[in-house]
Amino acid sequence: MEILQGFMEAVQGILESSGILTLNWQNYVMIGVSIVLLYLAIKKQYEPLLLLPIAFGMLLVNLYPAIMAPPTTELLTAEQCAQQSIATSGHATTVINGVTYYENPTYGGLLYYLYQGVKLGIYPPLIFLGIGCMTDFGPLISNPKSLILGAAAQIGIFITFTGAIFLGFTEAEAGAIGIIGGADGPTAIYVTTKLAPHLLGSIAIAAYSYMALVPIIQPPIMKALTTKKERSVVMEQLRPVSKLEKIMFPVIVVILIAIFLPDAAPLVGMLMLGNLFKESGVVDRIAKAAQNELMNIITIFLGTTVGATASGQKFLTLDTLKIIALGLIAFCMGTAFGVLFGKIMYKATGGKVNPLIGSAGVSAVPMAARVSQRVGQQENPGNFLLMHAMGPNVAGVIGSAVAAGVLLNVVG
Amino acid sequence: MSFSNLSPLLHMAELSLAEKGISSAKVILTGFVVVFAVLILLILIINLYSFIVSKALNNDKKKKKEKIVETKNTSPIPKPVTAKISAQEVENAVSEEVVAVISAAVASMYGSSEKVKIKSIKKSNSGRSAWANAGVLENTRPF
Numbered sequence: 001m002e003i004l005q006g007f008m009e010a011v012q013g014i015l016e017s018s019g020i021l022t023l024n025w026q027n028y029v030m031i032g033v034s035i036v037l038l039y040l041a042i043k044k045q046y047e048p049l050l051l052l053p054i055a056f057g058m059l060l061v062n063l064y065p066a067i068m069a070p071p072t073t074e075l076l077t078a079e080q081c082a083q084q085s086i087a088t089s090g091h092a093t094t095v096i097n098g099v100t101y102y103e104n105p106t107y108g109g110l111l112y113y114l115y116q117g118v119k120l121g122i123y124p125p126l127i128f129l130g131i132g133c134m135t136d137f138g139p140l141i142s143n144p145k146s147l148i149l150g151a152a153a154q155i156g157i158f159i160t161f162t163g164a165i166f167l168g169f170t171e172a173e174a175g176a177i178g179i180i181g182g183a184d185g186p187t188a189i190y191v192t193t194k195l196a197p198h199l200l201g202s203i204a205i206a207a208y209s210y211m212a213l214v215p216i217i218q219p220p221i222m223k224a225l226t227t228k229k230e231r232s233v234v235m236e237q238l239r240p241v242s243k244l245e246k247i248m249f250p251v252i253v254v255i256l257i258a259i260f261l262p263d264a265a266p267l268v269g270m271l272m273l274g275n276l277f278k279e280s281g282v283v284d285r286i287a288k289a290a291q292n293e294l295m296n297i298i299t300i301f302l303g304t305t306v307g308a309t310a311s312g313q314k315f316l317t318l319d320t321l322k323i324i325a326l327g328l329i330a331f332c333m334g335t336a337f338g339v340l341f342g343k344i345m346y347k348a349t350g351g352k353v354n355p356l357i358g359s360a361g362v363s364a365v366p367m368a369a370r371v372s373q374r375v376g377q378q379e380n381p382g383n384f385l386l387m388h389a390m391g392p393n394v395a396g397v398i399g400s401a402v403a404a405g406v407l408l409n410v411v412g
Numbered sequence: 413m414s415f416s417n418l419s420p421l422l423h424m425a426e427l428s429l430a431e432k433g434i435s436s437a438k439v440i441l442t443g444f445v446v447v448f449a450v451l452i453l454l455i456l457i458i459n460l461y462s463f464i465v466s467k468a469l470n471n472d473k474k475k476k477k478e479k480i481v482e483t484k485n486t487s488p489i490p491k492p493v494t495a496k497i498s499a500q501e502v503e504n505a506v507s508e509e510v511v512a513v514i515s516a517a518v519a520s521m522y523g524s525s526e527k528v529k530i531k532s533i534k535k536s537n538s539g540r541s542a543w544a545n546a547g548v549l550e551n552t553r554p555f
Contacts (some may be wrong), residue, residue, distance in 0.1 A: 144458040151451040158443035162436035171435055245465050252457055260450055395451070402450050406443045411435075 017065055019233065026312025034058035034307070043115035044387040047212040050185070050303050051260050055112065055306025056398035067109035068308050075101035097373055115305040118200070121193050122167040125270040125300045129297030131186075131397070132274020133170040133287045135365065139248050139391040144390075146347065146357070150395025154343035154403040155334030155362030156181035161407075165325050169319075172196050175407040177323050178208045181330025183214070183362035183398030189306065190267060190405045202320040206327035214367045217328075218335050222359050225339045230346055234355040235388045243279070250275040253351040257402065263412070264405025268398065338392065360389040363396040473527075506533050 015021065031368040037055035061068050080103055081088045091102040115125040140146060157178040165175035175197055176192040188207040192200050210217065223231075250272035257266040277287035342358025356376050360368040372389035516529050522528045540548065 037451075072427060112498065125413045141458055141462060144455040144462075145419045147451040147455050148448075154447050155444060158440040160440050161443075165436050174436075175439070241462075242465055242469055243467070245462050248461055248465070249458070252461065253454065256457065257453060260453075261446070395555060398454075399451060401418075401448050404448045407439070410439055410442050 008330050022065075023062070026085055026316045027065075028312075029316060030062040030310065031059060032171065037313050039400035040099075046397040047208060049286060049299060051212065053300055053303025054208065054307035055152045055304055057304035058310045059307075060304075061111065061308040061311050063330065064109075065311055067111045068311065069109045070112055071106060071108040073103040073105050076104050077101055089402065091405045108292065111305050111308045113187065115308065115368055117298075117301055118189060118305050119197065120191055121190055121266065124190035124297050125266045126298045127186040127295060127302065128267050128401075129270040129274040130291045130298070131143050131365070131406065132250070132271040132276075133278045133291035135275055135278075135394055135397070136390070137210070137275060137394055138241045138246060139387050140394050141241045141249055143391045145390070146346065146391030147395040147398070149338050149341055149358045149392035150336075150397075150399035151361075152373040153338035153396055154182060154236050154333040154399045155337040156330045156362075157400070157403050157407075159333050163329060164322075168325070169322075170196075173199060173367040175411040176203055177326050179203075179400070179404060179407060180210065180323075180327035181334045181362070182206070183211055183331060183334060183364040183368070184397060185211060187363070187400050189302070191407055194408055197376040199319070199323065200306065200313070201315050202323045203327070204306040204309060207403075209326055210331045211364045211367065214362075214364050215371050215374075217331060218359050218368065218371045220318045221335045222356055222371075222375050222390050223331055223338055226335060227357050228341065228379060230343065230355050231376060232352060232383065233346065234351065234380065234383050235354055235357075235385065238387055239393075243281075246279040247276070250383075253398065257398075257405075261402060261405040261409070267401040267404065271397065272400070331362065335359045338362060338396075348390045354383075354385055356390065357385055357389040357392050359392040361399065362398045363393070363400050365393050365397060368396070369393040504536065 018225075030240060034055045037051055037058065040046045041051035041055055075094060075096075076084070076086065077099060086102075086104055088102045091104060094101045094103060159178075160181050161174045161178035163169065164177040169177060173196040176188075177197040177209075179188045179191045180203060182188065183209050185204070189204050190202065192203045196203075237271065249300065254265075254269055254272040257268045274287070274290055277283050338358035338361035339355055340358070341361075342353065342355030345353040345358075346355045353377060356372045357369075359374045362368050369386055369389035369392075373384065373386040375383040376383045511530075511533055514533055518528055518530060
């Protein structure tokens, strides 16, 4: 009889602590959303390297919210401590109503600790380090004018800021939402953790979804804004860039940007450090570690914990819908302004620049450049815009980091 | 006191709308100007230093070129030789595509900054007949 009662109590205890009773409807909705995202990542292969960990983090946190719980202190009386065999020596005490409580620390969830790298702005610059190792700034150095396109595509960020302000977000929140238009995941996360950490889940998911959707979102805008003649422009071959120039580039950029815009220094600094690893050619091993092992590890941590910020109660709000809509506007604006400035350059150079490369000014490396290439080839199959589009594309990375610096400085 | 108590909502709405306008105008203007200023400055600097670098490299190249010119001067018949070779090429039937591939390979080995001239592409005779080649292949093929 005692055994049976013990069994019933144990089952009851397990039931009480299980998700069935503690989870609410938002959690179940988010579990559904995360399964859809997992499907998109695995079956459709939409940015699977990021979407898969994000979706799984989302799944985990909605099944077991304590996995993101911060460490706390619980107040226990001496009796309770003795019951749970907790050593009370060294614990601080609080006296409430004449009873002495010991402040017993409890530990946070697994993802809470991994999340600190996101929260403290550590992971995004490290991702940038890896991106720097993989980026060839050659096309940009041989055609520096493409930096204009990289700047133009950032205008969307600031216009979306206005939209967000008028939709009732605070300045800091609006800044974080606008940065989605930079189409740069690490930058968006970095800015959001500094300006509006409570929106991180929505903003990161919006940013990465739109980056995955670049090939669907951009072409209609590009085609609507250009004529057939402009799209079929064949550009001159880029001049070869010497090794010395490639080595000097990261050093010069980091000096310039860190002096004028210190807020952008962590992102741009790491990007350029990675690039110097690559171009210097003397630290091959470090360059490989940064772009492979380090970057992969950080991607796992970043993806999972960013997904884990999207717990049902925080994510399923009207604000999230607004953010997703504003993000789309930011993205389209960035593309449109890039193409429009491409048209200006087309006019200014007497038809030597194909305006399609302008859309690559939103960062999303190298997807946006590939889109320029593909749309260009639809008009003229013998036209290879890829290298020309890589110029604005990597300029966009620098541009969005600069824009991030501006936002951090002005509204931070 | 009473004024601010009576119409805090109205007051805030009015002010915040104006504030919203001001703050967004401020951000758009600053963002636009700073982003373009920094990147245009970067353009100028890149142009400047690539000009300097290319000048420095050209000086090096000039020295090399002078050497090449000297050697050219010592060899008296450069033009007829190339003509002969091109005739040979046609005889050996090396297609243009193969020439392009080989020149690309040479260019990638020497680096694009080096000036390289390919004077001839010949099919080498391995010294074995086709039958002998087939025999060697047959005997050396791993399993």
